[in-house]
Amino acid sequence: MTPSIFAPVSTPAFAIRDVAFFVLGITAVIFLVVAGVAVFALVRFRRRRGDDGREPPQVYGSQQIELAWTLVPLLIVVVLFLVTARYIYAIERRPQPPEALEVTIVGHQWWWEIRYPKLGIVTANEIHVPESDPANPTPTFITLESADVIHSFWIPQLAGKMDVIPNKTNRVWIDPQRTGTYVGQCAEYCGLQHAGMRLAVTVHTRDDFGRWAAEQQAHARDDVEAREGRELFSSLACINCHTVRGTTANGVFGPDLTHLMSRSTIGAGVAPNTPKTLRAWVADPASLKPGALMPAMKLSRDDLDKVTAYLSTLR
C-alpha cells in the first residue's frame, strides 16, 4: 500500500509521472556533466608532491565561455517552461463533463467529511468512486472546503495535492482506471493530530459503486436487539455532534455515523474499525488518537457495551 507517485492509476497522476521523468532525465544529464567536470578538475588539478611552489597561470575569465554557460541553461529553462505550462493547463483547465461524479470534501481537525451532493450521501474518511474507462471516462470532480484550518488533500497515485483552505473553494479531479484502494493523508500541517488525518479512496467497478451508493443512501438500520443501546445513545451528548439518519441524532461537528460499520477504519485511519477498537474509541478517543477533539464519554462499563453494540449495527 505504498502511495508512490511513480505508481499512478489516474490521468493527472499519469501526467505528473511523465513530466517528472522528463525533468529527472534533464537534471540527471546536467548532474552527470557538471559533477563529472568537477571531479575531473579536482583530481587533475590537485597540488602534487614536489610542486615547485609557483602560482599557476591566472585566468581572469572568458567572455565566450561565460556567454555559452549563460545561454545553454537559458535554453534548457525555456524548454522546461514550455513543457510545464502545457501540463499546468492540461491538468487544471480540464472541463467537467456532464457524466462526472461530484464529491465535496470538507477538512476538519482531524478528519475528512465526504459528501455526494447529488446522491444524498454523507460519510467520512473513505471516499468511494467508480472506475473510469479512458474510452468512456467517468471522472470524479472534487470540491474542497475547510471547516477550520488549512489541510491538504493528497492521494499520490490519483492526483497531485491541493490545499483545503477555509474561505476558499478549491477543485481537483481524478479518473482512476483500476479498482482498488489508494491511500493518502493530510499534507498541510493542521495542528496536533495532523499525522492522524489519513484518508483512502476505494475505486469500484461501476456496478459495485452503484450498490455501495444505494446502501449508503438508506437510513440507519433499526436493529431490535440494539434498541437499548440506541435509546442510551440518543440520551447522551453523542447526538450533539453526530448524525445517524433516521434518528434524532443530527449533529454535524463529528463524522456521520449512519453507516459507520461500512468503513474499514475509525479515527480517520488511525485504527481498524472493529468492535474492540470502537469500544476503546467511545471510552476514550485519546487512547487511540491523542488530542482528538471528541471528548472521553466517561460511560460505565455496562453503558459502553450497550452503545458499542448499537454502533456495531450501523452497517
Place this chain on the structure above:
Amino acid sequence: MSVLSGTVDARRRAEAHRPWLAVLHDWVVTVDHKRLGIMYVVTGIVFLIVAGLEASTMRLQLAFPALNLVPPETFNRLFTMHGTTMVFLVGIPIVFGFGNYLVPLMIGARDLAFPRLNAFGFWVLLFGGLLLHFSFIGGDGLYGAGSAPAVGWFAYAPLTSQAFTRGNATDYWNLALLVAGFGTIATAINLLTTILTMRGPGMTLGRMPVFVWEMLTISSLTLIILPPLSAAQIMLGLDRYLGAHFFDTQAGGSAVMWQHFFWFFGHPEVYILILPGFGFASEIIPVFSRKVLFGYVTLVAASVGIGLIAMGTWAHHMFVVGLGSALNTAFAASTMLVAVPTGIKIFNWLGTIYGGKIRFSTAMLFCCAFLFQFLCAGLTGIMLSVAPFDWQLSDSYFVVAHFHFVLIGGLIFTIFAAIYYWFPKATGRMLSERLGRWHFWLFVIGFNVTFLTMHIPGLLGMPRRIYTYAGDRGWETWNLIVSLGVPFQIAAILIFVVNIVMALRRGQPAGDDPWDAWTLEWATASPPPPYNFEVVPVVSSRRPLWDLKHPDDPDGPHE
C-alpha cells in the same frame, strides 16, 4: 608582513591578566564590529546545537513506525522550534556575523558606519532568541510543561488564531521574531551604509571582494522583504488580541494573504542565507586553487540578479494553494529563471578550480562538498519549479530533503569552510587540520546518509510534519536510514566544538596571512587591532595582496 604583531602580543598579554568580570564587561559593552561579529557567530553556533538536538529527537521518534517516544504535542513544538531557530537564530546571525566581522576589514574601513546601532542589532536579536526559547520553560501553556509554539516555522493562518492555538505559545513565536527581525533590519542598514560610504582608498565597487557584494545584495534584500513580515506579524498580533480579522477566516479574513506576506519574505530569505555562502566559496576556492576567481563580473552580476529575481518567485511555495493556472505558470517561469545565474556561479567556481594547484585544506574540502551538494539542491529545485511535479512533491519529505540540501549542504558547509578559513584571523590561532578532516568526513557522510535518503519517502507519498506513520506504507526502511545518519553528524559537531576549544587554548599561532591569501583582511594582524589597520591600505585591484606579492604581475591591467 605586519608591523603590528608586537603591539598585539603585548595587548594580549595585558588582556590575560585582567579579571574575568572586566573582560566580560568589555564584551557586553563593546561596539567593535569584530567582537560583535564573533558574538553573532557564537550565538548562531549555540542555537545550531540546540536546533540540532531538536532535530535529533525528531529523528529518534521517526526511526520506526508508530513509535511513542515523543507525544504529538511535543513533536509539533520540536519541528516548529527547529525550523524557526535554524532560519532566524542560526542562519541569520551567522551570515550577518561574518558580514559584521569581515566587511570593514575587506573594504579597508575601521568599523561599521553605526557602531552603536550594530550593538543594538545584536542584543535585540539575542533577546528575541532567548524570548523564543524561554517559551520552553515559561508561560502557563496548555499542557503544563511550557508553551513552545507548535504552528510550524511559517505559522500558517488560521492555525495561529486564538480559536486554534490558545495560550501564549503562538505569541512567543510572533513577538520573538518581530523583535529579532528589528535587530536584523538594523544590521542590514548598517552594512549597506558601510559598504556604500566607507570603502578605503582605491576600493571601488568593482574591486570589492565577492563576499562584500553578497552582503550588499542581501542587506538590500533584507530591507525590502523583512518589513512586510514584521507588518504581517503585527497584523497577527492585532488579530489575536484586538479583534482584527486580517487572517481570521471565520470573520471573512484571508488565510492565503498570510502566505503571500510570509513567502514574500520567506523565499528571498533563503537567498539572504545562501548568497553569503556563495560569498564564502568565492573567497576560499580561489585561494586554495591558487587562481584568481574566474569571471568576477558575471559572478557579481549573477548574485545581484539572483537577489532581484528572488523577489518575484515567492508563490512557488503556494503551487498547491489553488492560485489558478496563470499565476502558477508565471511563478514557475520566474523560479526556473533562478537556475541561470545559479548555474553561472557553479560554472565560475569550476572555472576557477580548473587549471589550478588545489590544496585540500579543511576549508577547501567543505567547499568541494558544497559544490556537489549545492548542485543536487539546485537540480531538485528545478524539479520543484515544475509546478505539476510540485503538486506531488510540495509538503512532502522531498521538499524537506531539498531545503536541507540548500541550507545545510549549501550554507552550513560553507559556514564550516568559513570558520576554518577565518578562525586564524579572528583568534590568531590555527584550528587543527587533523580534527578538521574528521569533522569534515563524518559530517559529509552523516549529512548524505540522512538527506540524500530523505528524498525517497517524499516520492513515496510521506508528508512532512507528521509525528508518526503507519508501518504498512513502505516508508519504514528509508526513515530508519535517514535517522542512522544522525549519530555521524552529532559526532562531527562534537569534534568541531572540541577543535575550537583546543585551538583557543593551545592552537598553533596563525601569523597574519596563514593561507597566502589576497584580500585586505590578511594584511593586518591576527587578531586585528580594534582600529583594524594602522594605515588604511591603498587598493588598486581586486586582489591587493596579490599585487603586493607579485609586483611584477599585478592584477590591475587584467581587470
